[in-house]
Amino acid sequence: YFILMGPEHRPRPIFRQLFEAESCTYTYLLGDPETKEALLIDPVDLTVERDVSLIEELGLTCVMGVNTHCHADHVTGTGLLRQRVQGLKSVIARAAGAKADVLLEEGQKISFGRYHLEVRATPGHTDGCVSYVMDDRSMVFTGDALLVRGCGRTDFQQGSAHSLFKSVHSRLFTLPGDCLVYPAHDYKGRMSSSIREEKQHNPRLTKSEEEFVSIMKNLNLPYPKKIDDALPKNLVCGS
């Protein structure tokens, strides 16, 4: 006996979060329950069959496989999805410098049925990172720009801590406090956060720009295991 009212009295979209355990990547399925149009954000090659089964069982038509950026830790599923799902287009930001069917610009809208996502450039982890904001600002898919109590590293792929700091503060922390944050990864079993929570409790992004840059410079992270395999593949994710 609950009624969800929107500007056009739309119901809530179909929404599923999915997890790939090897790279701790979250994939998101969004769909229109009426038109059945759907898209996947950050699918992983290893879990494409699971995702295709789910799409079929839900009776959805998946029109896009959308990447938040050119990943270094896993191979995107968008290449395989194009082969498995008729009409599906691979999508990534033009700034990522990768091949895809659709190259996105800042401010562009990508639609699934009566819903859309807004593309926000959030460079810093890589220079082609974007976040996707749900049209009613209830959710944002942040890729590696903003993680639960963390953020993506900035020490390769044209990363820049200065640029990441600016992106998060100007393009993400300006969203409503209640807006739910859905990241590309979490390594501690946390699935989501909110803009309010990260503004208050993110151990890195509550600091000054100077402190943030110094934290990011001193992380001393190991070279990503899969990068030499994953990057060249992800640069042609849509081919």
Added chain:
Amino acid sequence: YFILMGPEHRPRPIFRQLFEAESCTYTYLLGDPETKEALLIDPVDLTVERDVSLIEELGLTCVMGVNTHCHADHVTGTGLLRQRVQGLKSVIARAAGAKADVLLEEGQKISFGRYHLEVRATPGHTDGCVSYVMDDRSMVFTGDALLVRGCGRTDFQQGSAHSLFKSVHSRLFTLPGDCLVYPAHDYKGRMSSSIREEKQHNPRLTKSEEEFVSIMKNLNLPYPKKIDDALPKNLVCGS
């Protein structure tokens, strides 16, 4: 600009799904954004510190640690939580035969702020299994009674395939099709399902009772690794 209307014009409750990777267990945090009263469903001992941090950061008062049943694959976090969180009560169904501060009966309501969960006896995986139904029937926490495209095993802890079949059909599949199913586990990175989906696509529970019983009899699952350690501990989860 979305408005969520309920019988008393309540906002949506705070809701977080959390994952413990060793036993692939989902823990759920539910809270009232106004009164700040919260509860945890199926916390795991290994992730209690993570959960306590989150509760503190969200400014919540966690009043209950609630188990869906006496787990055999991990040690419940309710014992540790009682020590870490002042006033927190451990909760389990009376039929589970375990010690706890609160022993639940079929049909009982457990409240957090302006919200409550309804207790439904769903025996079969164990004879003390219950499911928790959100007051507006938008979500059900099914424990091991109903999993995404599966169900809990019935070959130990007084398990009974007949009883599980009856529980799922009479107490879960009678919920609204849109009701989201949140299980205690998934081993393939799927976080939720819906009653409609499971009624249509659950490979076991779409079968006749006879076929279901035969499937469950022939699973040939290994003896659970942690059972000899976990069960005695979980039988005193609240002490």
